[in-house]
Amino acid sequence: MSRSVAHHRAITLAFALLCLLLPARAEAHLPSIGLGPVYDGIFHLFLSPEDLIPVIAIALLAGQKGAALGRRVLWTLPVAWFLGGFIGMYSAHPKSSALTCVSFLVLGLCIASTAKIAPSVLTGLAMLLGFFHGYLNGTGVSRFDDGTYFLLGLSLAVFVVLAIFSSFVIPLHKQWTLIVVRVAGSWIAAMGLLMLGWTFRRAP
Amino acid sequence: MNPSKETIARLASLCITLLVYAQAAQAHVNKGEAAGFLSGLKHPISGLDHVVAMIAVGLWGAQLGAPAIWVLPVAFPMVMACGGMLGLLGVPLPGIEIGIAASAILLGAAVMMELRPPIAVAAVLVGFFAIFHGYAHGSELPAGQSGLLYSIGFVMATGCLHGVGISIGLVHRWSWGQRALRLAGVAIALAGIFFMWKVFA
Numbered sequence: 001m002s003r004s005v006a007h008h009r010a011i012t013l014a015f016a017l018l019c020l021l022l023p024a025r026a027e028a029h030l031p032s033i034g035l036g037p038v039y040d041g042i043f044h045l046f047l048s049p050e051d052l053i054p055v056i057a058i059a060l061l062a063g064q065k066g067a068a069l070g071r072r073v074l075w076t077l078p079v080a081w082f083l084g085g086f087i088g089m090y091s092a093h094p095k096s097s098a099l100t101c102v103s104f105l106v107l108g109l110c111i112a113s114t115a116k117i118a119p120s121v122l123t124g125l126a127m128l129l130g131f132f133h134g135y136l137n138g139t140g141v142s143r144f145d146d147g148t149y150f151l152l153g154l155s156l157a158v159f160v161v162l163a164i165f166s167s168f169v170i171p172l173h174k175q176w177t178l179i180v181v182r183v184a185g186s187w188i189a190a191m192g193l194l195m196l197g198w199t200f201r202r203a204p
Numbered sequence: 205m206n207p208s209k210e211t212i213a214r215l216a217s218l219c220i221t222l223l224v225y226a227q228a229a230q231a232h233v234n235k236g237e238a239a240g241f242l243s244g245l246k247h248p249i250s251g252l253d254h255v256v257a258m259i260a261v262g263l264w265g266a267q268l269g270a271p272a273i274w275v276l277p278v279a280f281p282m283v284m285a286c287g288g289m290l291g292l293l294g295v296p297l298p299g300i301e302i303g304i305a306a307s308a309i310l311l312g313a314a315v316m317m318e319l320r321p322p323i324a325v326a327a328v329l330v331g332f333f334a335i336f337h338g339y340a341h342g343s344e345l346p347a348g349q350s351g352l353l354y355s356i357g358f359v360m361a362t363g364c365l366h367g368v369g370i371s372i373g374l375v376h377r378w379s380w381g382q383r384a385l386r387l388a389g390v391a392i393a394l395a396g397i398f399f400m401w402k403v404f405a
Contacts, residue, residue, distance in 0.1 A: 035232035046283055049352055049353065049356060050352055053356075084399065085237045112278055112282070175270075179274040179278075182274070182278055183274070183277055183278055183363065185278075186277075186278040186279070186281050186282050187281055187359050187360065187363055188286065189281075189282050189285070190281035190282050190355075190359045191285070191352070191355045191356055191359050192281065192285075193285035193286055193288070193289050194285050194288050194289060194292070194351075194355035194359070195287060195355055195360070197285075197288055197289035197290075197291070197292030197293060198292060198351035198352070198355070200292070200293060201293070201294075201351075
């Protein structure tokens with residue numbers, strides 16, 4: 001080990017020890033800093049496949065259609081999600097899982113078939129999806145006083161997931177990579193069909 | 205750029221530290237969710253009849269080449285889910301087990317003889333059998349588990365089995381690989397005959 005590396009390590013170690021000697025308030029309890037509901041909203045998306053998968057699906061679909069549409073959906077969906085949630089907070093209608101299945105089915109089929117969709121239709125689809133899923137989330141959080149922060153976190157998480165997945169699909173040009181995206185669409189449509197079956201399941 | 209030994213050692217020590225630093229998993233998000241996903245994931249793999257048919261679809265797709273290599277795996281999960289939905293809705297479908305056994309026999313024979321029908325015929329044949337597989341397996345959710353998570357696991361496992369079949373089928377580019385695939389077709393058809401015998405035994 002050279003002398004300069006040893007010197008560098010000694011400084012790092014000294015700095016680490018100095019940090020340990022300077023204890024400060026951790027502010028780790030989220031209620032005290034007001035970020036609890038924001039994190040609740042963020043984690044809600046990642047722990048709710050009925051919300052997460054349609055977001056991934058519309059990101060894949062927008063990515064298939066190119067960067068311009070991807071950018072449009074990137075801003076439309078989270079805003080519609082937040083607005084839908086805000087309206088949902090002040091209403092108390094029960095959840096409709098059948099319509100959730102339809103979003104799986106429609107988006108999955110569009111991806112699998114690489115359907116030609118007009119930009120305005122895709123934007124409308126994103127608004128509808130965001131508004132509907134946001135509304136369902138909003139009805140669930142209406143009992144919390146800080147539901148707006150929850151919706152803010154949720155919408156931010158939607159934005160991030162959309163950005164990651166659509167930016168992943170946009171540059172794909174090789175044949176097999178495009179097929180992988182279509183296969184993912186067929187899986188999403190298949191999940192939607194099975195969910196529809198579960199929704200209208202006849203008791204044995 | 206290859207990582208140096210020192211970097212690897214640092215990463216290894218970090219991983220070990222993280223493993224030692226075990227915390228509560230907080231994995232119980234919703235009752236039955238994790239179990240539902242695992243049930244769905246394990247279901248297609250647990251039945252040999254399902255496994256051989258799914259792999260046969262992949263092998264046949266690889267033998268047929270483009271576009272069948274991707275048309276069949278795209279079409280199969282959707283048609284299979286239609287079968288699952290029929291089962292969930294209580295629509296009667298006779299001869300399920302016979303259909304599943306016949307799928308292994310016919311798909312195995314197609315791989316064995318390296319049949320090359322028009323893509324539409326191949327897709328219809330595979331789709332027809334997919335209904336039986338979906339009907340039998342797609343609706344068997346254990347009580348108290350999430351239907352959505354079960355469906356996700358079930359579809360993913362089926363798709364991965366196709367992927368295994370296609371990956372194995374890529375040996376078709378070599379002459380020894382073509383012979384090996386035909387032998388695999390023989391084995392699948394024989395397994396199908398065994399399943400059929402069990403149905404009537």
